Amino acid sequence: MSAIETILVAMLAGCLRVSTPFLFVSLGECLTEKSGRINLGNEGALVLGAMVAYAVSYQTGNPWLGVLGGAAAGGALGLLHGGLCTLARVNDVAMGIAIMLAGTGMAFFFGKPYVQPSAPQLPSIPLGFWSDVPRIRSALNVSPLFFLGIAAAFGLYYIFRGTRMGLRIRIVGDSADAARALGLPIERIRLFATGAGSALAGIGGAFLSLSYPGSWNEGLSSGQGLMAVALVVFARWNPLACIGAALLFGAAGALGPSLQTVGITWGYYLFYAAPYVATLVMLIVTVAPGRALAGMPGELSIGR
Amino acid sequence: MTTDVTGAIEVEAVGIAKRFGAFTALDGVSARFRPARVHALLGENGAGKSTLVKCLLGYYRADEGSILVEGREASIERPADADALGLGMVYQHFTLVPSMTVAENLVMARADVPAVIDWSRERTALAAFMQTMPFQVPLDIPVGRLAAGERQKTEIVKQLYLRRRFLVLDEPTSVLTPAEAEQMLGLVRELTHSGAITTVIITHKLREVAMFVDDVTVLRRGRMAGSGEARSLSAAAMTAMMIGEPQVPANPERRGVPAQAPVLEITGLRTPGIGGRAGLGIDKLIVRGREIVGIAGVSGNGQAGLVEVLAGQRAATDGEMLVDGEPYDATRGAAQARHVRVLPEEPLRNGCVPRMTVTDNLNFRTFDDGGGRFWLDARAMGQRARRMIDMFGIRAPSPLAPIGVLSGGNVQRCVLARELDGEVRLLVVANPCFGLDVKAVADIRARIMAARNAGTAVLLISEDLDEILELADRILVMREGRIVHETPGAGADAQAIGAHMVGQH
Numbered sequence: 145m146s147a148i149e150t151i152l153v154a155m156l157a158g159c160l161r162v163s164t165p166f167l168f169v170s171l172g173e174c175l176t177e178k179s180g181r182i183n184l185g186n187e188g189a190l191v192l193g194a195m196v197a198y199a200v201s202y203q204t205g206n207p208w209l210g211v212l213g214g215a216a217a218g219g220a221l222g223l224l225h226g227g228l229c230t231l232a233r234v235n236d237v238a239m240g241i242a243i244m245l246a247g248t249g250m251a252f253f254f255g256k257p258y259v260q261p262s263a264p265q266l267p268s269i270p271l272g273f274w275s276d277v278p279r280i281r282s283a284l285n286v287s288p289l290f291f292l293g294i295a296a297a298f299g300l301y302y303i304f305r306g307t308r309m310g311l312r313i314r315i316v317g318d319s320a321d322a323a324r325a326l327g328l329p330i331e332r333i334r335l336f337a338t339g340a341g342s343a344l345a346g347i348g349g350a351f352l353s354l355s356y357p358g359s360w361n362e363g364l365s366s367g368q369g370l371m372a373v374a375l376v377v378f379a380r381w382n383p384l385a386c387i388g389a390a391l392l393f394g395a396a397g398a399l400g401p402s403l404q405t406v407g408i409t410w411g412y413y414l415f416y417a418a419p420y421v422a423t424l425v426m427l428i429v430t431v432a433p434g435r436a437l438a439g440m441p442g443e444l445s446i447g448r
Numbered sequence: 449m450t451t452d453v454t455g456a457i458e459v460e461a462v463g464i465a466k467r468f469g470a471f472t473a474l475d476g477v478s479a480r481f482r483p484a485r486v487h488a489l490l491g492e493n494g495a496g497k498s499t500l501v502k503c504l505l506g507y508y509r510a511d512e513g514s515i516l517v518e519g520r521e522a523s524i525e526r527p528a529d530a531d532a533l534g535l536g537m538v539y540q541h542f543t544l545v546p547s548m549t550v551a552e553n554l555v556m557a558r559a560d561v562p563a564v565i566d567w568s569r570e571r572t573a574l575a576a577f578m579q580t581m582p583f584q585v586p587l588d589i590p591v592g593r594l595a596a597g598e599r600q601k602t603e604i605v606k607q608l609y610l611r612r613r614f615l616v617l618d619e620p621t622s623v624l625t626p627a628e629a630e631q632m633l634g635l636v637r638e639l640t641h642s643g644a645i646t647t648v649i650i651t652h653k654l655r656e657v658a659m660f661v662d663d664v665t666v667l668r669r670g671r672m673a674g675s676g677e678a679r680s681l682s683a684a685a686m687t688a689m690m691i692g693e694p695q696v697p698a699n700p701e702r703r704g705v706p707a708q709a710p711v712l713e714i715t716g717l718r719t720p721g722i723g724g725r726a727g728l729g730i731d732k733l734i735v736r737g738r739e740i741v742g743i744a745g746v747s748g749n750g751q752a753g754l755v756e757v758l759a760g761q762r763a764a765t766d767g768e769m770l771v772d773g774e775p776y777d778a779t780r781g782a783a784q785a786r787h788v789r790v791l792p793e794e795p796l797r798n799g800c801v802p803r804m805t806v807t808d809n810l811n812f813r814t815f816d817d818g819g820g821r822f823w824l825d826a827r828a829m830g831q832r833a834r835r836m837i838d839m840f841g842i843r844a845p846s847p848l849a850p851i852g853v854l855s856g857g858n859v860q861r862c863v864l865a866r867e868l869d870g871e872v873r874l875l876v877v878a879n880p881c882f883g884l885d886v887k888a889v890a891d892i893r894a895r896i897m898a899a900r901n902a903g904t905a906v907l908l909i910s911e912d913l914d915e916i917l918e919l920a921d922r923i924l925v926m927r928e929g930r931i932v933h934e935t936p937g938a939g940a941d942a943q944a945i946g947a948h949m950v951g952q953h
Contacts, residue, residue, distance in 0.1 A: 308561045311552060318547045325543035326557060327527060442546060 147406045150279065154405045157283030158398020159391055160290055161356040165190065167293040167390035168348030169372035171300055172341035174383055176222075177376055178304065179337035180317035180443030184240030185225045186345040187369025188247020189218035193346025195255035198353035198360040202263035210263070211289070211350040218346020219339050221247050226338030230331045236445055244369070258360050266354045287355040289347065293390075296344065300383035313337050317441035345369060367420075374423045378430055380439040396422040456484040456646040457518050457534060457613045459504060464513035466499050473499040475670045476513070481614070481663075486640050487648045488657045488678065491667035492690055492885040493856075497650050500667065501616045505537050506530040517614075531559065536612035538603040540619045546592030550585055550602055554609050581605055582635050595950075596747055597628035604636065608645070616648045621656060625746055626913055626946040633660040652690075652886070653914075654683045668692055691886055700890075700897035706739035706921055710770075711905035712874050717767030719753055719929075726928040728753050728764070733924070733931065735874065740896070740906040742920030742937065744913055746949050750929035751909045752793070755878045758907070759790040761798075771874055784817060786874070789867035791860075793878040799863045802852030806844045807833035809851045810866050836865035840895070857888030864892060868899055875899055878909045893919060913942060913949075925949055 169186050176183045193214035201210030225243045229236045269291075272284030303310035316323045316333045323330050348368065353360045375393060379385035400415035459481045466474040474496045481487050491497045503510045506524040515522050517533050524530050544553050555561060555570050574587055585594070585602045594602065600620055607615050617636070621629035633649075637660050640647045651657065657664060657678055664681055666673040666689040674689040714733040721727040728750050735741045745751050756762035758769075760778035769776045771786040782788070792798035800809050808815075810833040815824055833847050840861045844854055851862060860880065867875060877896060881889040896919060900906050910916050916923055916937075923940050925933035925948040933948035935941075 306565050306567060308556075308563050308565065311548070311556050311561075311565070314548065315545050315556060319543075319545045321541065322543045322545045325539070439547070 150406050151402045153279050153283050154402035155395055155398045158401055159394040160283075160286050161394070162397035163390040163394025164287060164290045164293055164351045164355070165348035165368045166372060166375060166393045167290075167297070167386060168351065169345045169369050170375040170379065170386045170390055171293070171296055171383055172218075172222075172344030172348070173372045173376045174341075174379070174381055174386055175300060175313070175344065176338050176341035177444060178317045178381060178441055179313045179334045180320065180441050181226070181229060181236050181334050181338055182240060182373070182445060183222065183225055183243075183338055183341060184237060184370065184373065185221060185243025185247060186218075186240075186342055186372060187365065187367065188244040188251075189221045189342040189345040190247075190349040190352070190369040191365050192221055192247040192251040193218040193349025194353040194364055195251040195258065195349075195360055196346075197350035198263050199255070199258050201265075201354055202258060202261055205264055207264050207266045207354050210354055211266070211347060214346040214350030214353075215343040216346070218349065219343030222342020222345075223335065223339040225342065226335040229338070230335065248365075252362050255360055255362075259362075262359070263354070265358050266351075268355070287351065289351045289355060292347075294387060297383045297387050304383070314441075317443050320443050345372075371419060371423050374427050377440075378426045381441060382439060393419050393422060455613060456640070456643055458483045458516075458646065459535065459614050460516040460519075461500065461504060462514050462516060464500065464503055464510045464515075466496075466503060466508060466510050473670050474503070474510070477667065477670070477672050478513075479665045479672065479675065481646055481648055483646050484640055484643045485646065485662040486637050486660060487646070487663045487665060488661040489648055489650045489665050489667065490652065490654075490657070490686060490690055491673070492652070492887075494669075494885070495667040495673075495690070496670040497667055498618070499670075501537060501618070501648065501650065504530070505535055505616065528559075531610070534611060534613035535616075536607045536610060536614070537616040538600070538607060538618065538620060540622060542591075542599050542603060544591040544599060544602060544606070547590055549588050549590055550594075551587040553591055553602070554587075554606055557606050557610060577609060578605075581608065582639055597624045597632065600624060600628075600632060601635075604632075608639075612645065614646045614648075616650065618650045619652075620649060621651070621653065625949045626942055627950065627952075628946075629656065630659070636660070654686055657686065658683065666690055687886070700894040700919075701901075702897065702921075703901045704738050707737035707903070709736065709772075710734040711737050711772055712776075712907065713768075713770040713773075715768045715770075717754075717757065717769070718765050719757065719762065720765060721929075726750060726930075728757065728929045730754070730767070730929075730931055735905040735907050737873075737905050738900060738903050739921045740900050740908050740919050740937075742916035742923045743907070743909045743926050743931075744916050744923060744945055744949060745911070745926035747911050749927050749949075751878070751911075751926055753929065754926075755790070755792060755876060755909055758788070758876045759792060759798075784813075787871045788874045788876070789813070789872050790876040791863055791867050791878065791880055793882060795863040796852065796856075796859050800851050800859065803850050805848045806837070806842070806851050806854070806862060807847045810836050810862060813866055813869065832869070836862075836869060840865040841891070857884045857892075860884060860888065860892055864895055868895065868904075872899065872904045874905045874907070876907045876909070879911055880908075881910075881912065881915060913945060917942060927951055 169190055173183060173186055196217035197210035197214030200213035201207040221243060225239060228234055228239050266287055268285040268287050271286050272281035275281055304314060312328055312333055316328060316330050320330055352364050375389045379389040396418040399418045403415055461477060461479045464474050464477045477500055489497050499508065502508045504515060506527045506529050509525060515524055522533060551574055554574060555565060578584060583601055585598055585605055591599060591602065624632060633656060636647055639645060661678040664678050664686065665675045666686060668690060712735040714730055717728055717730040719727040743751060757764050758778060771788055774786060776782050776786050796802055807830055811829045815829060837847060842858050842861045844858060851859060880892050896906060908916065908919055917940060920937040923935050923937050923945060924931050925945055927949060
């Protein structure tokens with residue numbers, strides 16, 4: 145196997161793994177923003193979800209129960225954010241930062257006892273069975289959560305297009321005046337969208353602790369929850385485009401480790417910073433001054 | 449014509465009173481809206497027109513009085529009750545969701561939307577429904593991309609789709625071109641006379657009343673000021689009912705002819721387009737001293753962009769602007785040196801700091817030209833403000849009240865007073881009379897004309913064609929960011945201008 149092939153295989157493997165949490169958090173953020181609210185607290189939901197998922201998996205011995213636990217923990221944090229944002233004069237961006245700090249803080253506090261023990265991990269699907277090359281076989285061991293994420297993206301796309309609930313979320317997010325005229329319960333719909341969005345972020349956390357890297361410690365997240373906000377902008381609030389955006393971020397995140405597999409060690413920190421650089425570039429390219437963002441929900445506080 | 453609508457109904461208000469705290473918005477108003485007729489509800493701002501229809505539609509609960517529908521007393525306590533009776537309203541500010549298609553908007557407006565929407569079935573039903581409509585709107589285009597006239601039609605189609613039998617239109621033509629307005633009102637009239645609906649139009653355009661309305665009801669300060677058949681009422685009689693005075697304010701007098709030398713000269717001005725809308729592409733625009741150049745156009749055809757460039761709120765990518773032959777880059781320094789002033793639209797948002805005092809806001813143009821002093825001269829600022837308040841008849845609780853508490857007309861007077869203070873070579877004015885009542889409109893227009901007579905070059909950008917016809921010495925039409933038509937103001941043909949506004953000349 146040539147060096148290039150090795151790098152490509154490693155990047156493919158890394159991409160499929162690194163992109164999964166991005167995918168879940170960005171879908172969650174997309175759902176929340178479609179309802180006209182921003183949730184920067186999804187970083188907190190991700191970390192708390194990772195910790196709760198790990199703890200539940202360790203205590204029950206069932207990693208799928210862990211995933212459910214992660215979703216529930218994220219959802220609870222989202223409902224807290226959503227509930228606080230319904231109060232008068234509460235700014236969703238400022239509150240999101242508070243929720244992010246609260247979520248990570250709680251995760252670190254309650255997660256201390258779970259740093260040492262090892263919890264049962266999620267199984268992965270061996271899609272590389274056809275190959276003799278061990279590297280390809282291990283690269284194509286894909287977590288079922290990845291496919292769940294893809295299914296969730298298609299599900300959300302369908303919900304926004306063809307269901308009463310999805311269209312109501314879009315109305316509330318695009319024009320509060322129209323929603324009021326239709327008699328929709330704006331705050332309740334936003335609360336639901338915030339809770340459900342954070343539950344998706346919690347599943348993304350469960351992937352971190354139960355699949356890849358597959359352990360619980362305080363350095364588990366590297367800001368995926370925050371970068372997902374940029375990713376949603378890049379994906380133009382379209383769940384299907386979130387898949388592509390997450391894969392792109394995943395590939396950027398896999399760049400550093402892939403180069404390491406063939407012994408390229410110079411510029412280590414530079415390559416590891418690729419996702420952050422990608423975020424910056426993406427924001428600069430997509431929000432050039434004087435250009436309105438197509439697809440942006442009209443009620444979003446950053447847009448008004 | 450056949451529609452699904454089950455027929456017009458009669459609605460009657462009997463002795464409706466509504467108070468907000470100490471303020472009496474409606475004081476024992478009775479009005480009967482006979483079925484299958486077009487009614488006009490006339491009155492100045494604050495006369496109680498909106499309050500009355502909001503009581504009929506369940507948005508407010510009347511403190512006294514009752515509502516009869518088809519002669520029977522109806523209890524309308526919330527909008528849903530009005531819905532059930534077939535009463536509906538098209539708002540001045542549209543309630544369609546911009547990012548959704550017409551089809552999505554229509555289906556979601558229904559009370560009985562299924563949890564999962566079968567789009568192929570809905571599409572077939574909608575297409576069949578649309579066949580029965582007197583006018584068509586495209587089903588698959590996001591509402592945000594429709595022109596204002598199309599949106600207005602969509603709102604009306606939506607009401608018919610919801611099987612409304614009594615329809616209130618709140619200033620339906622304020623965002624339409626004359627041709628669009630006439631077409632739309634003609635269709636509404638036809639629909640009403642076919643027996644499908646009863647229509648109430650809230651308006652202050654007497655020309656439309658004369659052309660399309662059967663019955664007129666006039667409110668003044670929360671009371672009934674008169675009513676009758678439109679045929680039997682003259683425009684002067686209706687105006688007298690509305691403002692309670694027999695005289696109509698006279699048109700301001702135009703004195704002197706435009707100067708020869710241009711004050712404002714714009715060449716090759718370009719800005720990038722935004723969100724599918726065309727940017728500016730103005731090859732040549734000249735405004736002379738003692739001349740009002742009116743720019744007509746349908747909302748969203750680049751007028752706002754032009755004002756923003758002249759006011760320094762947006763940078764042009766290319767082009768040259770000269771004021772009195774000197775380059776003008778719309779910075780604060782250039783505006784002060786060249787004596788350029790701007791009365792932007794929605795002045796409370798674009799030209800004021802709502803929470804700062806009237807005095808502060810009146811001094812925004814001049815507070816920093818005291819020759820590099822560090823402290824503000826509070827005494828001079830106060831004197832200047834009091835002078836402007838007296839000269840322009842601004843009604844404020846106190847010069848130290850926040851400007852945000854003033855009425856729309858008084859905010860407009862404040863900003864105009866500030867912008868016309870001192871030497872003014874060029875005045876840019878955008879929609880100066882939007883949302884003001886008859887008296888304030890006459891006052892503001894007279895001030896603009898006086899500035900012109902004193903030698904100022906005025907660039908008037910307005911969506912109200914009547915205003916441009918009244919004030920402008922020269923009229924330009926703007927469409928998709930370009931100047932597409934030019935005509936002298938005297939004897940200009942409103943229909944021809946309207947045709948150029950929509951590109952059908």
